Amino acid sequence: MAQVIPGQGVQKRIKFPEYDRTKGRITSLLTGDQAIPQKNGTVLVKGARLETYKYDGVKRKVDLIMEAPTCLFEFRTRVASSSGPMRVYRADGGAVLEGRGFSWRQNPSLLVISNNVRTMTKQGFSLNE
């Protein structure tokens, strides 16, 4: 995988990790099949997948997985967003959430789904089990 630098051409199999700098550990990872830099400092990510992580001591657990055919990622704000369809699910398959239009901000963490939200769940969205 490759890190995308603004100004570069189309990149394949990209990843944008986010870190908790105080603890030095990864908190989320946005990956994509393709990244196309845009003029406004954003990157159009195709085949986007975002994983968020939680920690049980030092053990890392995947919490939520978000998937979208495309999304825009803004380097400055570290916000991923899209007006298209998206899907979120828990790593353990306990819940699936679908909608249209989303925004994910890493710090502080906030997921907003704008339209036609539909959740199918067997359990909640946090790893409190």
Next chain:
Amino acid sequence: MNNVIKHWVLLGMMTTSAGMAAVKPKEPEKTVISAENFTFNPQKNIAVYQGDVVVIDAQMDLLCDKLTIHFANKDKAPKKSALPTPNKSGAGTKPIESGKPAVAPMVGLGGNIDRILAEGDVEIINKKDKTRAVGGHALYTASTEILVLTINPKLYTKQGVLIGKVIEYNRVTGSLSAKQAVLENDGKPKPPSDK
């Protein structure tokens, strides 16, 4: 009045899972929540559904304008109270088996719910007996398994309409209580309306 409450308790607004579980306990029951939009704050452990919220659950349907789910913090998760659970008939109780939940989690969202707040034109429909409760505000607390309906709460049953200042339902015991309750149309025909 007492008879109505007893009858309603026997039917149990949301206790169907205990009786039905013995018949077909196989697959975990899914819950579907639809809304116009959704916000999830993992750090605060809060999920908010807004706009024509509809919850379709195995036991009940819930409709409201806004649904806020507060998830329990892992380190501060409330412990379930060791309350008895009603048996099939609802007349008696049986002890809770250790490690197993007494009743299905509220709206099927799992055991990590702390509380659920429904606001704005709240409507709860029991699928088994078709009783319907409405109000402006409903709060479910997982640790106590109690659902409190306020702001002009009304309970529509076959016996009539129960109106109270606060209608409270305990999912574990199946008991229902209403403060300053009034029952309308208790088996009597409606009086002719004044014109």
